[in-house]
Amino acid sequence: xxxxxxxxxxxxxxxxxxxxxxxxxxxxxxxxxxxxxxxxxxxxxxxxxxxxxxxxxxxxxxxxxxxxxxxxxxxxxxxxxxxxxxxxxxxxxxxxxxxxxxxxxxxxxxxxx
Amino acid sequence: xxxxxxxxxxxxxxxxxxxxxxxxxxxxxxxxxxxxxxxxxxxxxxxxxxxxxxxxxxxxxxxxxxxxxxxxxxxxxxxxxxxxxxxxxxxxxxxxxxxxxxxxxxxxxxxxxx
Numbered sequence: 001x002x003x004x005x006x007x008x009x010x011x012x013x014x015x016x017x018x019x020x021x022x023x024x025x026x027x028x029x030x031x032x033x034x035x036x037x038x039x040x041x042x043x044x045x046x047x048x049x050x051x052x053x054x055x056x057x058x059x060x061x062x063x064x065x066x067x068x069x070x071x072x073x074x075x076x077x078x079x080x081x082x083x084x085x086x087x088x089x090x091x092x093x094x095x096x097x098x099x100x101x102x103x104x105x106x107x108x109x110x111x112x113x
Numbered sequence: 114x115x116x117x118x119x120x121x122x123x124x125x126x127x128x129x130x131x132x133x134x135x136x137x138x139x140x141x142x143x144x145x146x147x148x149x150x151x152x153x154x155x156x157x158x159x160x161x162x163x164x165x166x167x168x169x170x171x172x173x174x175x176x177x178x179x180x181x182x183x184x185x186x187x188x189x190x191x192x193x194x195x196x197x198x199x200x201x202x203x204x205x206x207x208x209x210x211x212x213x214x215x216x217x218x219x220x221x222x223x224x225x226x227x
Contacts, residue, residue: 004155036218043117043203043218044156090155099169100146101216103155 002027002093006104014112019063019078021107023091026072033074034092034101035065044090050074061085086111116140117206117219125225126194134189134222136204144168144209145187146216147179150201162187163209191224199226 007022025031032051036044048059055067065076074091088108092101116139126132138145144163148156158171162181176192185206191198201223205216 041220043220044205044216045218046215049215092155099161100158100171101148101156102158105153105155 002029002031002102004091004093004102004104006089006091006107008107009105010108010110012110012112013081015083016080019076019081019085019109021076021089021091021109023065023074023076023104024072025074025091025093027093032094033065033067034094035059035063035074035076036090036092036103038088038090038106040087047076047089081109081111083111083113085109117204117217119202119204119219119222121222122220123223123225125227127227128194128196130194131190131192132194132224134191134202134204134224136187136189136206136219138185138187138204138206139217142185142206142208142217144207145181145185146205146207147187147189148203148205149173150203150221151197152200156203159189194226196226199224 003026005024034049035047038044047063048057050057050067058064063078088106090106091104094101118137120135146161147159150156159173160170161168165181178190180188201221203221205218207216
């Protein structure tokens with residue numbers, strides 16, 4: 001079985017500041033890990049994914065995430081926040097069979113001018 | 114723009130009714146998955162269809178059923194609607210077996226059960 005915990009349901013940063021969204025996972029098999037972004041009234045868009053290759057994964061829009069097995073973490077970062085980054089972010093894990101994603105409850109990112 | 118389209122975008126039903134939601138997959142994709150996203154929550158996996166057969170199911174009762182057609186379009190059917198079925202229903206398509214398999218999500222159908 002697998003699960004994801006996202007720490008912080010709301011995160012607020014200033015434009016130009018570092019973005020750090022936290023995700024911890026639990027999985028009984030080597031996990032595949034994902035970050036998705038959801039804008040209002042839209043579906044989910046894949047930002048990046050980890051599939052057991054490089055532990056530092058670069059995604060779209062300047063986001064990246066680092067897989068740390070010892071900490072069971074997969075935190076999402078961006079060096080400098082844009083107003084357009086304001087959205088809901090979901091961390092997800094897929095386990096054995098890779099058929100389904102298990103999502104966290106999401107973190108809403110606010111970017112202040 | 115993912116190429117995955119869902120209809121309708123919004124729907125209002127009353128308790129006990131039945132509903133059908135539709136999804137058109139991205140061209141060339143052979144797999145479709147359905148997710149339920151309740152307000153303020155992450156999406157929850159309902160089931161997946163691959164080549165017209167159910168290929169995995171989450172913790173949802175049998176009154177949630179699906180179909181995948183030869184053209185890879187899909188339907189989600191929910192019978193005997195309950196108030197807790199009110200949610201955003203997301204469809205996602207993918208190409209199973211691709212070296213870089215990814216899910217492409219539609220914008221969803223917002224279902225309200227009164």
